[in-house]
Amino acid sequence: MSSTASRTQEERRVLAGTLVGTTIEWYDFFIFAQLTATLLTPLFLEPLGEANPGVAQVLSFAMIGISFFFRPLGAVVAGHLGDRYGRKRILVLTLILMGVATAAIGLLPTYASIGIAAPILLVLLRVIQGFSAGGEWGGAALMAVEHAPEHRRGYFGAYPQIGVPIGMILATGLLYILRVALSPEAFTAWGWRIPFLLSIALIFVGYMIRRAVEESPVFKQLSLRKASEHTPLRELMTGHTKQVLQAALIFISNNAAGYLVIAFFISYTTKVLEMPLAPILLATTIGSVGWLIFTLVGGWLSDKIGRRNTFVIGYALVFVWMIPMFLLVDTGNIVLYGVAIFVLTVGLGLSYGPQSAMYAEMFPAHIRYSGISIGYAIGAILGGAFAATVAQILLETTGASISIAIYIMVLTVISVAAVLWVGETRGRNLHVEEIEGEQADSRVAH
8 A cells, every 4th residue: 555545544544533532522512411401400400490490491501511610620631641641542531431421321310219319410420521521622633633734734623623513413413303203201201311322332433433543643753752751731831821821712702602502592492482392403403514514614714714814704704693693593483593503603613613723733742732622621611611501691681682692792702802812823833843942942041
């Protein structure tokens, strides 16, 4: 086999390995988010749900958010280990951890069976999911970008990103099928457990694919030069806090707007607008196809016109579309709801596709896993962790959905400012030679 053909085959394995892992991670997350919006509140917060449904809904959205607080811990641990011992083995561990926690939720007794222990155990499993997710994305992004030819980093980096919409399509599509196939009583009694338990099969498939992927060539360089003997986390926090903050702020708008689609709209349309659930799930699934397409377009476009320009175009679309989107959703018309979600995914995709490449280009190789994982995790806390909770509170307080649109628009301005603060990163050297020069300069300075 020629070296070109061998390289192409390895690139395909890398893209498949990064895609399958993030898809499974986000499938697990979305199953929980969407069932929280429609079913898990009465099953696990039974007394409160009967006494005060509005407060119970806020608390159920908070259960989605609580796991985000443990993402930075997962990012710190996985990033530190990934920078010292390699990207590949940490990716396998995070995948298994997420799958076990998700399957355990599918086996968990409800409040009616074990009382207050039910929501406590549910929160503990959500913590494990959050810890796992905190380490997953950074490793997948680096495996894709560090294997990529320089002129295709954006496109390669978009593959772990499209795990989000594909996970959304799988989760929402499966829930739609179960809702149609089962009676409401059967779905409430046992059918809701099926998507969680299916995670075991997905984890097995993901594990087999990831085993076949070679370690990142950049980490191989680090190993050969013993750069991994440094303490990456300490250096990150003392010398690169600005880049971590920039990475976090870049992400907050995309993540917050995304979690409106993932969690809030399903609750809002069915409980406030009293629209039927099955068509909402179908429309959300179709909207996720747009998210997938435009995330790939965003990665590809960033290789052509730059990461910064692609981000700005995507965020401009999110900003401009926010108020029209809520006006369409508030009509209660399922077709207009579908249009509203699909158009939003254009901006979401363009402001998500370039993220892996831009983040990787912001940090030197020996602290890159830690840097991008922690920046991403903090951005998720500031953005999506409590986006659905904030949206519910704004709705309860103001009675007007436009207040939620303004909230996302403010976050979008912050994210655009952060992108402009970073500037263009396309074409920066990702390899070890760059950090050796920095380390030599540092030794001279001291």
